[in-house]
Amino acid sequence: MERFEKLFRESERIRPPAGMWESIAARAGMALKAGKVGKAGERGAPIARETGWGWKMAASLAVGIGVLSALLVVMKPAPEVADKAGGAEDFAVARAAVSPLPDEDDLYWHADLGEESGMDWVEEEDALLLDAAAADATDE
């Protein structure tokens, strides 16, 4: 036998001293009576659940399906919104009904009319005033 192996094989092995268990039982027993036991699930999950891959897989699958369902509900438009959306033509009609924009030519006509008529009115009034002033001047 090699010296190295012999060293380990023939080495001194110690045993727990007599009375060790009694001492542990006395100290641990008090803790147990006081309910200070690290129950499975307090800091770690129970062995059955921790070691069961089936449970883990089932839980992951359930969560995945839940998330997908929630996404589908959020992304799918409500029926009334979809009906209102319609095509581009409908949208144009609806926009015209809500806020009709005046025709550009109409605006031009209004602008011209206003400006010309306004100027005519000013010129006529000026002529009348000049005529009146002229009449007054001649009376004097």
Place this chain on the structure above:
Amino acid sequence: MPMTDWFSPERKNLDRLRAGDLEGLKWIFETYSERLINQCYRILLSREQAEDVVQDLFVRLPDIVGEFRGESALGTWLYRVAHNMCLTRLQQAGNRRRLEEANLAADETAPRDAYETSDLLGKALAGLDPETRSLLWLKEGEGVPLKELSGIFKLPEGTLKSRLSRARDRVREFLEKEERVGKV
């Protein structure tokens, strides 16, 4: 690494312990205490301290058993807990010693360590660091397989192999030296 068997006495007694039954703790003590005390003895190189750590471990076991998740064998987990408790104790002792040394200003007559190196293996292991002592003892003294050691030390098997190889070389060198001076 073997997982905890649902129908094993190990599982049954773990459940009893979790339910607050002292008999569950007794079964675990009777099954593992000898292996744990020898592991601690080889790490701490002190019988008294090894007994102290193992006693402390079993007193605290009802409180820490919730940490055990059954992903490894109970023995593997207990080896790891014992290993960590021993390293913590050595660290605390080292801190105390450094403090004392600072206060005593390097007294040459003061003992450098408190190791009880009565047997040859103890003397051989004293030349290694505590983690390597633990590793080498579990492999050579307890016959713990490499895969399980990987779970205890949280290191890849390859790393453990090279550490073990270096440790064996150191112990062989020690033995050769002892032989030369006629002690073996």
